[in-house]
Every structure is written in structure tokens, then in C-alpha cells.
Amino acid sequence: MSAEFFEVERLSLSFGGVKAVRDVSFSIRAGEILAVIGPNGAGKTSLLNLITRVFDASSGSIRFNGQDILRLARHDVVRQGIARTFQNIELFEGATVLENLLLGRHRADHGNFFSQMFNLPSVRRAEARTRERVEDVVRLLELAPFRHRPVAELPYGVRKVVELGRALAAEPRLLLLDEPASGLNPEETRRLAYWLEDIQAELGVTVVMVEHDMSLVAAVANRVVVMDQGQVLTDGTPAQVQADPRVIAAYLGT
Amino acid sequence: GAAGVGDKELVLGTHLDLSGPVAIAMPVIRNGIQMRIDEANEAGGINGRKLRLVVEDNASQPSQAVRAVDKLIRKDEVFALLCPFGSGPNVATVKKAVDAGVICFAPYAASGLVRQAAGQTPLLFTTNLNYDSTTSAAVKWATGNLGSKKVGFIYQEGPFGDLVGKGVKAALAAKGTPLAAEASYKVGDLDFSSHVARMQAAGVDLIVCATTTRETIAVAAEVKKLGLSGVNVLTASPGRAGLTIALGKDAMEGVYGVGTWRIAAPDQATAAEKSWAEGYRKRFKAEPDDVAAAFYDYTSWFLQEVRNAGRDLTADKLVKALQASTFKGVSSYDTQRFANNHIDPEWTRVEQVVQGRWTARSSVVDPAKSSL
């Protein structure tokens, strides 16, 4: 596959006077892990929000697999195979971990309302399939001990993992992660790195990850896009950007 | 024996609005009924039976009334429903009661509609005058004697208002004039300025009110406030009560009302009325009231015939007794009887508040037979 897998072109977003994203362009090859880094308020989260259509772009285009994302209805983005996590964790607090993961698969759930009401065999089969996939995620992320715990009781770190799992349950082709390692200690971050490797290698998922933890970025990212003040400052391999003086000045510090 | 007729006890039931929007009007009704029953019990009961009254709450809600009546019929197994309150609740429940063979006596509600809802049954006895025939007579009287030309109508949404409206329209149709304006309100409305403004805009000179206590006062006060001096207010029977004057005071001065029973001023009271009032004061530590007297009377009438029906009491016997009975109570204008299961004649007259007192403006007549 080529650069067409996912492509952002001259994307802009402004809130009143604040230009959160300005003319951002980049592209991802299938199977890549792309990290987006940049100072606070650089517009990274806004970029993810644009891709998942939480916000409407002021201009520009986003192409995924030849589809123009900006033309889709909001809930249809996921149907194209894009899943995400949120910076401030948006789990369904009142539900258990399992229910959260099952919900992650919503887009893959078939069967209409009436067949569900009558619990027809087709629905039973679909449910079994769904559960099977979810169990795969549980196994991958080692969530088994929490399967039936309500999310509201879980510590921060576990919630982060649950949210990752929920996104994975959708079997996305493109996974968008907003600061997956924040709030994790180095040990846990290392585990996350393995998972991301698995996700990339075993599941063949392409990942765009906004992250401040350079150890994680350095460990897993194939390429890094650096944003500053809504614009792309530079991009390159982790080693390249870490050495870039502009990046050091604006973001890494000495 | 029949349901509710025990060896030593006769069980009667009623449902009133104890917690709903019209609860304000209930204490007097309840006191009136209870007073008569207590008196009967103090005198040793009737035909060897003490009377027990079970009071349920209908909150003016038909659905709650249905359940209350269910309970009265099935659980308490009452012999009769005595003076249940409210048009909505009665319309919704009367069929249930009579189907179960329970006599329904003197519901305080729009009688015509209750009868319609009950279907063909000898078990229903309504003592409340028909709002339509009495109002119709009064409106005819007003067009004649007050020279009212353009008539407006302010009414409570619901069966009561509907029935009064029917009467108003009937009277006007007879004259060939249309109703100039009508304005409805919902129970609980506080503000009547727009209703009166509507009347004013239509240029009416008579406002007929299908209103109860608070609303009657509010309309009268609004008319006064705007200084609509050529406009007369005529309230249907529920608004024509001692209470409206007691509360409305000056605002009620000059208002006309459709009379259904006598309201005796203390200084003009007959000896019977005085002693009744004294008894009421003693029993309830409260001032007596015409509505209480009326319900005392209805209960009297009922009990009078229970006695006449004899010790071997059944619904059939009581129906026969009631159909044959005549009655004149403390508050009755004149002797009444049941014909066709309904009170007959419907004695009524037009009254007006003069110096804080309902004062006769017409003679007492039966609107079915002659005009006021």
C-alpha cells in the first residue's frame, strides 16, 4: 500500500480567534505507528478531534482509504475503521469493563432492533462472535481480573488500558491514541509499548498516537510529526526529531 | 344480606379530594356528612345498626378515584357511596359502582354527565342540581331583568364547565343571540386578568362564571379593578356560596349567583338553622357553612330512607324507598323528591351579594316547569 492509506491535507480549524490547527498536512502508510508530539496547546488533540469529526474543519481534507472523512456523518467515521481514545478518558462509568469493551464493537454489531428483541439465532450468533473478539482483547491487554468490575472503581492506569481495549474491540484499521501513557509509571509504559508492538505487528493496525512521553515515542514510533502553535514544525524518525534544535527549544527542553 | 349491611353495622363509603387541587372545598362537605352520621350513631344507630363511613382520597384524579372506588366496593364492601366529590372522579367511577350493585347517592358533580356515564340504572340518585338547566334559567332571567345583551362565559375546563356552558348556550339560543366570548381556565390558574380582558374586548355586559371559590372571587375582583361598571357577573352554583363572600369580601359585592340551597345569614336564621349551626360549631370548632348544611341534608335524606327501608335492608328496598320519598332539610328551598331517580323539582333562584349577603333576586322555581 502507498501513502494513500491515510492523508491529511492543509487542514485548519479555528475557534473564534484561536487558530488551533493551521494548514496541517501529513500522511501515514498502512501499518505505521506515527507519533504526534508538540507543546501543550499545539493542537494535537484538536487534530484527532478533526479526524473523528468531533469538530468540523474550517478547511482542508482528510482522506482515509480513498474516502473523504469530512463528508461522512459523525458516527460513520468509525464504520470506516477508525477508533480512538480520549485524553481525559471517556469511559462509560456506569458500566463494567466488559460492557465497555462490548460497546467498543458496536459498529460491528449486526441485526436489527426486532431480531434483537426476539433474540433470534442470528443475534445469538453475532453476540457470540462479538464476545469472542472482546475476549481476545481482554487476553491481549490482560484485563481478565477486571472483566466484571465497574469502571468507576478502577484506578487511573487501568482505565487507560480499558479505553485502549475499547478502541481495539472495534477492530479498527486506524487507531488514534491521545496520550496513552499519561498517568502510567515507567513500568506500565513499557508494557504499553509491548502492546502497541503487538497491535501493530499481530493485528496490523495503523496507529496515530499523541504523546508526551518520549521514551514511549522513541520505543515504538516509526515516524514523528512535531506540531507547534497549530502547525507542523517538522517530522522524521524519533531520533531525527529528538535531535532537532527547534524541537528541543519548543518541546523537549535541555 | 346486601354488601355492607352487617348485623350491627352499616358501611358507607365516599371519596373526596383530600389532597388534590380542590381539597380546599372538602372539609365542609366532609363535616356535613360526618355530623349527620355521628348524630345518627349517637341516637343509637338506624334499625339497630351503627353507621360507619369510609372516606377515601381521589385527589380529583379519575384514575385515583377508580382505585378508591375499587377499594370501597371490594375491600370495605360498602353498601352505598354517599356524596362522592368531583365530576371527573364520579364520571369515571359511577358505572363501576352501580354495576357492582352499590347505590351512588348525591355525588357532588355535574349531575347530567354522571347520569350519562352511569347508563340506565336505578341505583344512582343525584341531588346536585343540573348546572345546565339552572344556569340556563338564570341567564334567561338576566337577559330579561338585567337587560344583558352580550353574554360572555368564563369556565373551568372540564365536565363542570362544559355543563354550565351548555346551559348558557341553551338560554342564548332561545333568544337567538350568540355567545359573545368564552374563556376557559385550568384548575390551579391564578391569574384571571386575561379572561376578563377577553370579555372586555368583546364588550360583554354579563359574564357567566363556571367557577369555584377562588376563581369566582378573582373574576369579580378583576372586573372591579378595571372599573367595568356596566358589566354584571353571574356565577353558577358552586361559586354562589357563603365562602366566596367570606373570602372575597368587598370584591364579591354585587355579584349574582345561581342558588341551589338556602344560605341563611345568622340573624335571619330559623330556629332549626340556628340549632343546626350551634351543633356544627360545637362539633367542629368552626363556623358552619352552607355547603356543610347542604351535605348534612343530603345525608339526612339518605338516612331517612335507610330507616324507612327497614331492618331488612337491601339496595332494591332502599331504591324503592328513595323513589317514594320527599325531603326538606335545613338548607332546602322547598320540598324535594326523586322522580326518574333524579331530584325533582330542581328548586333554584337568582341571588345577588348585597352588603355581604346572598340576597334573593327572584322567586324560587323549578326551571323545568317555569322560568324565573
Place this chain on the structure above:
Amino acid sequence: MLTLPHRQPIFHRRLANDRYLTRTDDAMTQLTQLIVQGISSGAIYGLVALGLVLGYKATEVLNFAQGDVVMLSAFLGWGLVVAVGLPFWLSFVLVLCISAALCFLLEAKIMRRIAGRPQFSGVMLTIGIGFMIRGGVSMLFGPQSRSYPTPWTGQSMQIGGSVVAELNLVIVGAAMGVTALLYYFLRRTTLGVAIHATSQNQLAAYLCGVRVKRLNSMVWAISGAIAALCGLLLAPITLVDLGLWFVMLKALAALVLGGFGSAPGAVIGGLLIGLIEQFAGVYLPDGVKDVAPYLVLIGVLVLYPRGILGESHGRRV
């Protein structure tokens, strides 16, 4: 516009069969009359709604018992003036204080316990408390209506050709005054900002050193006092009556129309509903008046989901 008050005790003029010429009203007088009426009845809705706004602001509880506090205050007023025989103004102040104290306790002893529960628990709880107040009042005072004299009973004056009861002016004045005070308090004082802050994030308010508990109780007390004011002003118009709580429905509509949690919005919503009712009552077919405020409410909310002056609560993810 404001021609001099031509004071007239109006209820002493006519006798039984007096017949005067019907006043010929031109359309203009009718219009001003309606506007004046609409504003004054709207002001009451707005005033009740203001009390709701306050409670909502601080604790995010929509106090469904507000109407019952209004009713209770009217009864207390009757009790003090008629049963106890105190002078009107003393009773006035006392009722304000009692009602404030009651709402203070209500918050401190009951509402506080449901902190952290879904917003609608507050509604449920206050509905229950409202029932208790209504039931309690009718057990204590009896359900009968009653009335008592106030300085404004039966006084009216002419403004721009239409007759206005003095009481209506008092109500409009009170509503405006209370709104202005509240607006200033909520917008311009540190305590006011603290109230906003508390409602947005109670935990953070604690951490900033705000005496959240005391503040909440105090705000409820103020809203109780406003309710008492409404009760005392309504009583002479409508009688002291258990049904007074019905004003709550209109106040709710006003509150929502104006935008939840906005003090000026509540008053504007109230006035709007008052005016809609008046005009619908006179110019639209019979029966439309009763539902007109609600139809407008539905329409406005569907078009502007936040109400007229509601803040937008953008949330980012």
C-alpha cells in the same frame, strides 16, 4: 407615560343594580392594558423562577418544592397577621426570615445528603418534600382558602389610560429589584463567582477554601426568602390557598425559556410567559391560552436548546 397615581379605593363604588355606560375602549388602551397585565403577572412567574435559579446555581438542584414554599409563606403570613394579630410589616419580615431559615435547614439537613447523585435525584427529593410541605400545611392550617388585608389590597391607579392594581406595581418593582440585586451579587462579587464555581465543580471549590456547605445553605436561604416574598405578594391576588404552588409550573417554564441558571433570563422568561398568556388569552381562540406558554417553550427549546439567555456549555474531549 406614568400619569400621576390617581388613587381610588375601587371596591366601594357600585351597588346592586347600578348600570353605567360600558366604557368604550379603543384598541390602544386595550393593548397597554394587556401589556401592563402581562408584565405584572409575568413578574411573579419571574420572581418565583429567580428563586429556582439561585438554588440551581449553587447546588444544581431544581427545587420543585419552591412553589410549596411560596404557598407555605402565604399561610404563614395569614397566620401571623390574622391568627396571631401582628402588624403586616412585622409579619412580612418574620415570614421572610422563617422561610429563609426553613430553606437553610432544608439544604443543610436534607439536600446535602444527595450530593454526587444524578441531577434528577434532587428533583425527586424536592418533589417529595414539596408533598410533605403541602400535606403539612393542610394538616396544620386546614385546606380552606383564606385571605388577609395587605397595604395593597384593593388599591389601584391609572397608568397611561389603563388601570393597574398597586400590588402589580409592587410586584414588578420587587421583581426588578431582586433581579438587579442578584445580578450584581452573582456577577460582580467574589461570593457570586464562588457560587458559580461551586456549581461547576464542588470539589475544586472546597479545595479553593470556599465554605461550600455554608454557602449552599445560604443561597438556599436567599431563595427561600424570595419564595416568601412571592407568597406574600401573591396572597392578596389569589387568596391564601393550597393551590398557590401551581405558580411553580409557570415559573419552571419561565426558567427554562430564559435559560437555566440565568437570573435575568428567568425574569425575561417570566415576562414573556405573562405576556404570551395575556395576548393569547384575548386574541387567540379560547383554550389556546392555557397551552400557549408551553407551545412557545417547546418551540424555543427546539430552536435554541439552551433557552434565550442560557450559557453555552461547550465541552471538549
Place this chain on the structure above:
Amino acid sequence: MTPLLSVRNLETWYGPVRALHGVSLEVHAAQIVTVLGANGAGKTTLLNTIAGVLAPSNGTVEFEGRPIGGKDADEVARGGVVLVPEGRQIFPFLTIAENLRMGAFARRDAEIARDMAQMYDWFPRLFERQRQQAGLLSGGEQQMLAISRALMGRPRLLLLDEPSLGLSPLFTKDIFAIIKRIREQTKTAVLVVEQNAAIALATADHGYVIELGRVAAAGPCEALAQREDIKEFYLGGASHPPPQGVADGIRPARRRPSWN
């Protein structure tokens, strides 16, 4: 010398779940103390209990010799112990300036404006956005706001729960530099919970390690930083790059997750 804050045998429950099993620690005046621990160890619970957000069921908390355990959070805050809670907890619909002013709510002195200028100086982004609703800030900006709001209260003891959460590396360094500077200038003591153990241990004087609601290790930071277990669990990713194994496909044996 009596410590500024002394926590003895603190026990905290969430309903039927015990989260702290008797934690004791001390913070002395002008000292920076850090608390390390895995997810769910109870760090947040500890800070919340000290700050009065949670009520302890056992044990004592003394600040400046006076017991503050079990008091309400507002009272503790007015007493000079200010918490920057986990998850930011800003006032979303107030402007940034109003948020900062709320931080100084309990203060009555004349220097509020000066402090505010100081905050804008440290966090220029907040200055640019001061009229904006705080809820619309980016995650990191909100974190800055939360910290500076706490500083507006001029605490004598500042409790920080993961201040670096969501902050860029550069800013994380800045924050810790600011913490140090404040300590120097105003003798404010700081108790900081941090996942970024490297920077925390480098900044702090004393450290505690909490595991499953108990203090597992304590000591001066230099000493802690030398311990092998701590190096492995808490400094692993931060001080040196992750094991090359990740890229090679050869993984170190996975440790069982701490929550098992």
C-alpha cells in the same frame, strides 16, 4: 523539630474497600517530599485524605501541630494546605482569570494582583487565554491552570497529584523548577505524587514508595534513587531508553501486572 505535616497510621476506606492500610509520613518545613507508587497503590487516596477530600477512618494527620484529619477540605485549604487534585478539576465555565481569582478566594491581602501577574509570567499561555472559558483549554493548559490556581492560595504546604500529567517534557521540567523556586522564595513545603520518578527524585529531598496502601520504602531521594528495585520499577523507562528487546522481538519476561 516538629514536622510541618505528620501523618500517622492513616487508614482510608472506599465503602467496603480499604485503600490505605496505615500510612505514616512526615513533611518538614521547606521540604519537597515525593511519593511514588504503582497504579492503584493509593497515592491519590493519601493526598486526598490529607487534604480533607476523603475522611480517614483511622490515624491522624497533623499540620503545624494541629490535627486536620477528618476536617472538611475547605477548612484544610484555608489552613494553608492546598491540593492540586488528580484530573485537574478546574471550573470549566469560569474564565481563566476567574479560576485564578478563585484560587485566592480565602485571601484578603493586597497582593493578589501581583501573584496573578506572577502566574501569567510563569505560564504565558494562561495570559494569552485569560478571558477564555477554562473548560476549552487543552489538557496541558488545564494542568497549568490547576497548579497556578493552587499557588494563588499561597499555601504553606502544597500537595501535588501528578503535576506532570499531560505536560510536555519541557513544561514538566519547568514545573519542577517552579516548585523548587517557590520553596526557595517562600519556604513552601511540597508533597508531590509523581509517575515521572526520575524528575521527582531529582527534585525532592525525601521520598516514600507506596505499595498496595502501605509504605514500602522511604528515605532521602539520593538513597532511593540508588536502590535496585526502585531503579527497576520506577526509573526503568525514564533514565535510560527501554530495552532494545522491544524492537528485536526479544522481550524480557513480563512481570505480572501489579494489580493481580
Place this chain on the structure above:
Amino acid sequence: MARYETGFEDGRRLLRRRPERLAYGLLALTLVAAPWLLPAYHVGEATFILIMCVASLGLMTLTGFTGQVSLGQSAFVGIGAYIHTILLTQGVPLPLSLLLTTGGAALGGLLVGMPAIRVSGLHLAMVTMAFAIVCEHVLGRWKSVTGGHSGMAVPDPTLFGLSLGGPRAFYFLCLMVLAVVLLLLVNLMRSATGRAFIGIRDSEAAAQGLGIDVARTKVLAFSLSAACSGLAGALLAHQMQHITPEAFGLALSLQLVLMVFIGGLGSLRGAILGAILIGLLPSFISSLKEMLPARLGAQFGLELFVYGAVLTFFVLLEPGGLNSRWVRIRKVLAEFPWVRKSSTHQTKVYMKSERYR
């Protein structure tokens, strides 16, 4: 992956354990035998409660699962009652009429839901309340069709020429309807749609992010709950035998909301427990009155006061609703000999704003 399938099927089964199956079997038996065990009055009350259960289940899907508070449910109950009565008077057979009524109410829910979902939280509560007020008004005014305020008499329910009007027969009709509704809802709630409901309740942003069509799902919930309420309305019409608009006013809406709230949001069992509690309250109060000294029992407002007190009590002391109490009791019973003394440590709680959900 058969391993998961078996486990999963077990997990999805309705009655997982023997004791559970036994308990529910017993319950079913009791319900079937009830009409012969109870006096006629109590059969009527039980029927009423069954009907309320259907309505409160409907509201539970909307409020408890989807998080949309509706104070307009009475309107749908009313619409159902009227459609059904009108259809029956036109000679439509009972089963068909019940179906058409359900469909009609669902359509009504759809029409109301589409604009209503633009608002949420208390705003939605107010919009739906306004709708209920308007609807009651229309029922009262549209005399030619609804009979206005005098209402309509409801024909006896008949099935293939057999009258179901008697207390027992009608009880079974209601019991059957409730059982069917409950089963369908249970199925729905354990499938994708049910999960989507919960997702929307907990975080609309996340639900959107997972590809749930929030608007469509909300409207669906509206429509579903309206359908249940409409069906309940049809049954209620028979129970009342004579329907008037006031029977379907705000008070009914409030009662329904109280049922789901006190029962425990987010659980179908809660809806039923709530309906039982709120449904029994009036008769509880009237028997309470008989036990009180006559002076107190005759006090006006006593009913209201007690009603309010009970509500307040339950809202305050059962934050999770009756359902959570039930779950706790069941747990204690399940672990019976090893009763663990649950340490009740008070935790401080803070109000969370719902303004930016």
C-alpha cells in the same frame, strides 16, 4: 474458540443458577395462582400494578438506560388509552387493537423524540412536561374524537367472543402482556442496542466516538418507551372502564418517573420494584389511616404528607434504588452462613455538575 462460546452463552443466559431458576419459577407460580389466593379487591390492585409495571418498564428504557428524563410519559399512556378505546369502539378486535395502539404510540414517540432529542437533561424533562400538558389539553378539547372532558366509556375486552372483563381474566391478560414486554426488553437490553443505550447515558461523546448513531438511538429509545407506555395505556383504559383526559396528566408522569427512580435507574427489575412500591402506596396510606387515631387519620393532607415522606425516605436512603437493596439482600442470602460484616465507612461525596455532559 468454542471455549468462549460456551462460557459466553452461559453468561448471556437469563437464569444462570439453579436457585435463581427455582426462585423465578416459584414467583411465576405465585403470580398464576394469585387470583385464586387473593380477595377480589387485591386482584384488582395487582392488575393495576401489572399495568404500571409495563408503563414503568417503558420509561426505564428511556430514563434508566438511555439517560433521557421524560416527564411526558403520561401523554403516551393517554394516547395509548384513547387510540385503543377508539379502535375498540370501531369494532377492531382486541389483539389487533393492542398491536395498533402500540404501533401508534411508538409513532407518537418517534415524532416527539425527533425534535426533543435536541435538548437534554432538565431541559428535556421540561420539554416533555410541556408536551404532556399540551397533550392532555388536546385530549380534553378534541371533543368529536375523545369525548372531551366527559371522556369515553371503554368497551369490555373480548377475545374470540370471550369476555376478559372479569377481574381474573383481565389480570391474566395484563400478566401476559407484562411477561411479553419484559422478555422483549430483557433481550434488547442484553444486545447491541441495549448497550448503545447505556453508552449514550454515560457519555455521549464516547458513544459518538464509537460509531453509535446517537440521535437515532435516542429516538429509538423514545419510541420504544412510548410504545410500552401506550400499551400500558390500553390496558389502563380497561382497568378504568371510563377514561377522561385528567387521568393522563402530569401526576401520572410524575408517578412513573418516581417508579423508575425509586426502583433504581438502569435496571428492569428496578422498574418493576418501583412500580410495585409506588403502586401500593395509596392503599398503604389508606390502611395506615385506619390504624391511626381518628383525629389524625381524618386530617386533610395526611395522604400527601405520608406520600411525600415515603418518597423522601426512599430517595434519601436508597441511593441505588430498590434494585440495589435487592441485590444486596440477594448477596447476603447467597453467602448466607458466612455473613460478612460489611464495614460501613462513610465516604465524602461531592456534587458533580451535569451541565457539560
